Amino acid sequence: MTNKLLLESLQKLIEPSKMLTDTESLEAYGKDWTKIYTPNPMAIVFPKTTEEVQAIVQWANEHKVGLVPSGGRTGLSGAAVATNQEVVVSFDYMNKIIGFNEIDREVICQPGLITEQLQNFAEDNGLYYPVDFASVGSSQIGGNIATNAGGIKVIRYGMTRNWVVGLKVVTGKGDLLDLNKGLIKNATGYDFRNLFIGAEGTLGFIVEATIKLERKPNNLTALVLATPDFESIMSLLHAFQSKLDLTAFEFFSDRCLEKILDRGDIPAPLDDRYPFYALIEFEALTETIKDEALAIFENCMEQGWVVDGVISQSEQQLKNLWRLREDISETIAPFTPYKNDLSVTISKVPSFLADIDEVVKADYPDFDVLWYGHIGDGNLHLNILKPQNLAKEEFFAKCATVNKDVFEIVKKYNGSVSAEHGVGLVKRDYLEYSRSAVEIDYMRSVKAVFDPNNIMNPGKIFK
């Protein structure tokens, strides 16, 4: 069948205005934030109902056309990129909250709901959706679930996975599965809900989710503490975590702070500069808890783990301290950073980081290496800024060789080549550094169960 006839048959399944084939739309909806792949979709469709999604999947099976799910397209792994004449299925028009129960603290929503809208809805109802990260303003809940999004509050609240109590999916065979139905306890066979979470749309598409909300945290208070070396960051983590329930434990290097302060719009947190900084957040539910935090702070000073520090005294100060960490990604974006999102078990972080530093410095002494991340979860964001005198292509080519060295170290440490950004296309060829060949074979076989014709986001995660 020609593309023209194909598209005519596809158009019949959805509303007239809900299929786009103009160049601008194909370009916009065919890519995510990676922007290193050339978008090349056949069409973009915008279903408005589950039935329409099922019809599209059936159509794709009949005509053996690949489908790429598309949310807020803020992904960093190329999982929502269409490079190969796939049809992009955008959930922009399935974006509503369709149920809420305050006793259950559960929201039922469509996959296209913007993450921040879910956060706001929770807040309007005196509750809290705790998955939080830089792109909440445009990412969609379906994409969050498909990639098991993490972010800055994982140490207390876990990943997206922990908040999904129900999931409706359309499998690659076109079946609608209603998984777990909002139950907290349900021991009735295989947990397919958790299988679809993080599967990047390769088994089926999410058409509805039931999300658990949480008590809103009270009087969040942050400390930014400067340390003389990286090991002290780990001592701090242990000291604070033994006594307090932390809502965040982040870190950044002084090179990150320098870039932030160069912007000029955020005040310096301390009078002097030091090698590393930890951002520690907790709920100061009572004065006693705050006093406890200050006592740990003082003790860490005595131990020499902390050389200076500041504690937020207001909502505004809390926000300013958070910007030191949260604005890093945006601030370094103009420097064409090579980014990697790695994890190891927490105790291994210091030697893991040192090993990578050594490899990069040995091969590329002029590279500017910036470290920051969710250290309380063992999650490090490695960023290498492009030297000004190096062409972009040459820089990325050099980084590709760095990749292999970095991932060898990841493998040595039993770590993850993608802590929270997913595999998509970007990490596909490196998956074996974290998952065995046998595991990947089982992944292929499980995919074949739910998607025998390989139409659901084909080529993502594995070939």
Place this chain on the structure above:
Amino acid sequence: MTNKLLLESLQKLIEPSKMLTDTESLEAYGKDWTKIYTPNPMAIVFPKTTEEVQAIVQWANEHKVGLVPSGGRTGLSGAAVATNQEVVVSFDYMNKIIGFNEIDREVICQPGLITEQLQNFAEDNGLYYPVDFASVGSSQIGGNIATNAGGIKVIRYGMTRNWVVGLKVVTGKGDLLDLNKGLIKNATGYDFRNLFIGAEGTLGFIVEATIKLERKPNNLTALVLATPDFESIMSLLHAFQSKLDLTAFEFFSDRCLEKILDRGDIPAPLDDRYPFYALIEFEALTETIKDEALAIFENCMEQGWVVDGVISQSEQQLKNLWRLREDISETIAPFTPYKNDLSVTISKVPSFLADIDEVVKADYPDFDVLWYGHIGDGNLHLNILKPQNLAKEEFFAKCATVNKDVFEIVKKYNGSVSAEHGVGLVKRDYLEYSRSAVEIDYMRSVKAVFDPNNIMNPGKIFK
């Protein structure tokens, strides 16, 4: 091959004393706590290493012999029962803690480790393993994981699933998979760890687990509050949960309390008796938090939701209050109870409970119905005591007809026919009340991927 030759070839794979075929052992290791099936295994084997488990699985594939995994055999669903000449694989000799890191707060253990030993190990290291239930003294961590055990602290800490950060399994094909390796964040493809958790040994056997530990709770404090009706229990839940982080929210009916007090070894919590009781536990981290709890208590009295109540003032009082709830199961055991472990979303509990009460009372007005459970998770334990004048067989026959009525109501409410006890053999024929036929078909296909010869706990969960 004759059984004799089969067993000779099996014996070669393990130590001489680690295969048992005497009648007493076959009887003991061939069943769990359900005790309604006639044990009929071919042999019991006790592997001591992962390699031995792999060899046994390979042997079973060659000879097409079913294998049944066996932990503490405290299950209530018949998942660890061998009725059909299977070989029981007991993990009694793979029962050690083999690693611990205090920074990571992670323990690496073998599947045969007794749950309570893990709890004690955590406590000895100033930490806490929060999955807790009546049979922790004999259940094993492998069985906990295979059934995704729940218990009394789920409202705060979640199910076993939440604490497993790494899992080594031997699949039905004999492959060893090293899943997730203790990482907190790991977005590298399908989450097979969560697929194996709760799969009741039907996809493969757990040979090692990495378990996350938690900060030990401080100054746990319990209230037992009497309510005039069941609806008030729900009002209490909402009132307390809005302001405090609860570590437990349990309930029991007055009929349960009566049985407990008849034992004579636990003091009555209140001067009078009332229809229902809630047991609410929280960490009184500071005096302010305790004051808050008392303020909510008083407010609930004013609202008429609470008619009397007591708060624990010491560790001993806390224990006594907990026994009112925890000893119910043991106390009613001599009354040959018909038990059901059901769940619905929390807000539906009152009408769900009323519907079931109505059905049971209409058909069997002389049945003694006792309700208790983990109401903060929507999990109800329905117990019907055998009338003294009714023969055991007749009683269970009548209960079987109750089953269908009860499960029709479960289905109507989108609930679970097994909240935390699993499916095994007991709930196998009722699985369709909670999971669709299409879902069950996908389960069969996924099982075929990991266990193509259907040797891993065959016939459990589904036929």
